[in-house]
Structure formats: C-alpha cells, structure tokens
Amino acid sequence: MSGLLGDGVWDIRSAFLSLNDDALDQILDDYSQIHGAPAAQYARRTYSKWKDGSTKLSGQTMERLVELVPLYLESTQRHNVLLKVLKKHKRIPPSQTIRVNIKEPQEGFRQIDEALSSIQTTDALAYLPEHVMDAAKWLYDDDVTAARSMLAESIKIETDMLRDNAIRELGLMRRTLSSGQVKSANYSVETPVSRLHVIAYNPSKCYVATVCFGESADETKALRCWRDQVLINYRIGREFIVWYYQHGEQLADIANRNLMIRLSSQFAIGMLAKWVQRRGSKHE
Numbered sequence: 151m152s153g154l155l156g157d158g159v160w161d162i163r164s165a166f167l168s169l170n171d172d173a174l175d176q177i178l179d180d181y182s183q184i185h186g187a188p189a190a191q192y193a194r195r196t197y198s199k200w201k202d203g204s205t206k207l208s209g210q211t212m213e214r215l216v217e218l219v220p221l222y223l224e225s226t227q228r229h230n231v232l233l234k235v236l237k238k239h240k241r242i243p244p245s246q247t248i249r250v251n252i253k254e255p256q257e258g259f260r261q262i263d264e265a266l267s268s269i270q271t272t273d274a275l276a277y278l279p280e281h282v283m284d285a286a287k288w289l290y291d292d293d294v295t296a297a298r299s300m301l302a303e304s305i306k307i308e309t310d311m312l313r314d315n316a317i318r319e320l321g322l323m324r325r326t327l328s329s330g331q332v333k334s335a336n337y338s339v340e341t342p343v344s345r346l347h348v349i350a351y352n353p354s355k356c357y358v359a360t361v362c363f364g365e366s367a368d369e370t371k372a373l374r375c376w377r378d379q380v381l382i383n384y385r386i387g388r389e390f391i392v393w394y395y396q397h398g399e400q401l402a403d404i405a406n407r408n409l410m411i412r413l414s415s416q417f418a419i420g421m422l423a424k425w426v427q428r429r430g431s432k433h434e
Contacts (some may be wrong), residue, residue, distance in 0.1 A: 151420065153289075155216070155231065155234070155235055155238070155285060156234055156235060156238030156239070157234045157237075157238065158231035158232070158233075158234035158235050158238070158239065159216055161227060161230055161231045161234065162216050162219045162220070162223070162231060163207060163215075163216075165219055165222070165223055165227050166200045166219045167197075167200060167207075167358070169222060170431065173307045174197065175223050176222075177219065177221075178190050178193055178194055178434050180218050180386075181214065181215070183192060184214075184218075189211075189214075192211075209225060214218075219300070220288065220289050220290075220330060221291060223289075226301070228289050228290065229300060229304065231289060231306050232285075232286060232289060232301070233301055233304055235282060235286070235289075235303075236304055237268075237283045238284050242344070242345075242421055243340065243342075243343060243344045243345050244344050245346075245383070246344045246345070246346050246347065247346075247347045247350065247383060247388075248261045248262060248265065248346065248348045248350060248384055249346070249350075249378075250262075250350040250351070251347070251351065251352075252327060252330075252351065252352050253352060255293075255327055255328070255350075258348075262320055262324060263324075264347055265320070265341070265344070266316075266317060266320060268341075268343055268344075269313050269316055269317065269342060269343065270340045270403055282301070283297065283298075286298075286301050287302060288407065293309065294299075302413065309342045312340055312341055312342050313342055315339070315340075315347070316339045316340065316341040316342075318341045319337070320337075320339060320346075320348075323335075323337050323348060323350075326415070327350050330390055332350060333352055333395065333396065334349075334351050334352060334391075334392045334395035334396055335348055335349070335350040335392060336348075336349050336388045336389060336391070336392045337349075337350075338385070340421075347385075347388060349382060349388050349391060349392065351391070351395055352395065358401050358402045358419060359413075359414055359423070360396060360402065360410050361372050361402045361405050361406050361412065362405065362412060362414070362415055362419055362420070363420075363423075368423075368427070369419065369420060369423035369424075370423075371425045372423045373422070373426060376426045377391060
C-alpha cells in the first residue's frame, strides 16, 4: 500500500506518531489482533523512540501500521494524503494532433471545436486510473460515495484550470490563424482529456526534395508521407515541420543555384527517402 500512496505514506507516518494516548491504544489493540501480541508489545515499547527519531520506523512494521492508520486520520489529513496520491499517479493524457490548413482552415477549426466540446463536457473522474480510486476508497474505509466526493473535490481546481486555459489558448490560436497573418505555427495545449497539438501550415511542396528529384518522384512522395503521418506525431517533428515551412523555400533556392549543394542534398535526402521507404514497407 505504501507504494500506491507515494509521498502520502509520510503523512500517515506523521499522523501515527502524533496520535493521542486513546487513539494509540486503539490502533495498537487492532495491531495486536492482526499481527500478534509480541508485535504489538514491541510497537508499544518502541513508539517513543520512533517519535523522537532514535529508532527508525520502516520496513514491515511501517507497512503494517500504514494499513491501520487511515481510520484515525482527520479529514484534512486524509485530503492531503489523497492529493499526494493523485500527484504520484497523475495520468499522462493521450496526444491528439490537429492540422489546420491556413488557406482552407474550416476542417481544422471543426476539429478544434470538437476538442473544445469534449473539454467542456468531460467528467474528470472517468479518466482517473483505477488504482487511484482504490486508494481513495481505502482512505475512506470503503465508503465509495465519500471517496468519489473527495476525489472530485481534489481534482476540481486543477481540472478547471486546465479547461479554462485550454479554451482560452485555443480561442486565441483560432483568432490568430483567422487573421491570415501567420504562415505556420505549432501550438500545444494540455486539456483534462488530452494533450492537444495544433500544427498550422500553408500547403507546400517538399521544397528541397522537389528540387533534387522532382514533384512526382517516389522520394518526394515518401518524404511528404513521412512528414504528414510520422513527424507530425512528435514534438520535435512538429517543430521541424514548422521550421521547414518557414525556411524550406529559401533552402531549395540555394540548392537550385549551387550544383555542389544540390548534389550533396540529393545524396543525403535520397538516403533518407530510402530509409523512410524501407520503414514504410516493414509496417505494411
């Protein structure tokens, strides 16, 4: 159980070492019934040493006591433990990528609207890992209603903040793209249900590959496909795509005017295209 609680186990340890005499007697009576009188007697003898730090409370004894302490926690203490459980097991949301063609943005904007709709209607509890709910039920003595209520309260602030920020950022991004002043951009927004990436672009050729091989060459098609189906799924790939949208035409112009650069580029890009084609054939 201590592995599930993360840093929350230290809150439980602190609570145990702060019990009043009546609560300590009760918990050690429970400890005696479960683990035997000798174990409870050792705990009674050693409690003051655990408390002043002269003897370390750890290992099997601590694990066993962790199981018993939650019944004696105050509501604030339980809430603090729950927050640490949530932090330890924070869910990494799945990634979603939306491409917005700046010249024809309607389809991309439609997908953004769908993402906004899902943010506004999501039930954050539905996305919690099952073991977090198990930990909450354990903290609240298997009272599912109380556990769900406290979980909802604990994650509400963060969820509302993520939702409001995502709605604000996506709205601003949409207005910026609609202005027609942006040629390409890469946005990333974390929402309560996903990590949303929006890549805005002007439809373009693979400039350098087109200069080296031609618009309809297999190498050019392979690299274009790799860009649209693979690179776009990774942060560094999206950053490269945006950079290339901004500078590709200039690079192609340099290659077109300088034979040595064009030949070198042709060799390097040709090797990359072959590698991309081999990877593609392996996944078919």
